[in-house]
Amino acid sequence: MARTGRRPGLGGTRERILAAARSDFGKAGYEGTTIRGIAAQAKVDPALVMHYFESKDGVFRAAMQFPVDPAEFIPRLLAPGLDGLGERLVRFFVETWDSPAGSPFLGLIRSVVGNEDAAAQLREFVTREVLGRLARALELDQPQLRAALVASQLVGLAMLRYVVRVEPVASASTDELAAWLGPTLQRYLTDPRVTKVNRRSRRRR
């Protein structure tokens, strides 16, 4: 979250580390990338990478310009329990996008749609950091599926409200969006019937 407050400082060192990180994550994926490798490519000490970004997740989030930290916001949304979680998620998502912190999201969507590497990185990050955290906390059946369905509705909301700007979704208030989409997310998250589908024919490609 504090990312925008930290400017380069050391003559673009931070930007050089991020460029090295993007290159490494793009080539080797999240698991195959190390702080040490990023540091070597950026010609800095690994301790400096840690100083700027605190962890591999931190470098990754910054390299992707992901504007919020799932380790912070997911526990906060879950704290009041499962009741109303759908509405809280919609509110958090919309309020973040509408705030100054949300402006990088549009860039993130653009880079993901135009670039296979960026899409793979975001998929990995969202799967592990966002959906994985939700999944473990929910302790319900098929949490990965539930979280993916939630993501599908929120990403679609972002596309209609911020990218294509279709009314009345584009100018609706947070209250309206929470009322319209909250029950959808709540069903995906907690309705036992959602996951009772016969998973017969897998899709052919």
Add this chain to the structure above:
Amino acid sequence: MARTGRRPGLGGTRERILAAARSDFGKAGYEGTTIRGIAAQAKVDPALVMHYFESKDGVFRAAMQFPVDPAEFIPRLLAPGLDGLGERLVRFFVETWDSPAGSPFLGLIRSVVGNEDAAAQLREFVTREVLGRLARALELDQPQLRAALVASQLVGLAMLRYVVRVEPVASASTDELAAWLGPTLQRYLTDPRVTKVNRRSRRRR
């Protein structure tokens, strides 16, 4: 739908008309663009534009590479009535994307996300041709809102399944997707409570 079957023929005339159409729609919008203007810019007779594309809508759809004709598929989906319309919409959407006719969709999403003009054109087209048709047919309160909510879920599905490829949504069968998302669309389309929200505070920009 028959678009892929019609190749240039007259030494790229069709492509020249489409280039002129993209330029005119981009500058003047849908309403401000005429068959006559497109023909003049492409240096062909207006009758030739009609021969290739039948109508201004036809040119527009081809210029955007919109792969299906709403005038054809929306009445077909609505014919069996409102019951199960949500599931039928999901099935139609997924089956079209998964078929060869669906391949232009990815290009459409890419151009819309990267280009304000393309986004405005798609917004206008989808609002008038897709959402407008659904709205008139539904004869329910706030049909435009209902159709926009449906679009938000379908676009989000497309992003997760085809662009970012998040599992299990990416490899799920049509049956599964219909069961997961059908009730969401059905609620957006026909549940009277959806539109009973207090539309108080409009969003500030």
